[in-house]
Amino acid sequence: MKTNMLPCLTRRQVPPPKPFWMALGALYIQQRLGVTDRETVELITESPHLQFLIGLSGFQYLKPFDSSMLVLFRTSAMDLARPRFAMT
Numbered sequence: 001m002k003t004n005m006l007p008c009l010t011r012r013q014v015p016p017p018k019p020f021w022m023a024l025g026a027l028y029i030q031q032r033l034g035v036t037d038r039e040t041v042e043l044i045t046e047s048p049h050l051q052f053l054i055g056l057s058g059f060q061y062l063k064p065f066d067s068s069m070l071v072l073f074r075t076s077a078m079d080l081a082r083p084r085f086a087m088t
Contacts, residue, residue, distance in 0.1 A: 018065055023073035025054035030070065037067040 029050055030040040041063055044050045048059040056064060 018069065018073075019055055021055040022064065023076065025050075026065075026070060027073055027077060029053065037070040040070060041065065041067045 026040060026044065029044065030037070033040070033043070035043065044054060045061070045063050051059055051064065054064065
């Protein structure tokens, strides 16, 4: 690899992690309303009540997260819900 390309590869922009309450609230809204990932994010973006439910301190016009984040929220929630058995 060329050395002038390395700084671009090492400075990866990673968004800050979302709080657990935000993930849980978003999944609750999605399951309760029976909508898709994109519809869930749009509903949350348009409603101050839903934004409060997911833990935002005030109304914002920007999306709190991308719809692809709901996939990560679901997999994380399933990992937490999966029982762990210790092998003795």
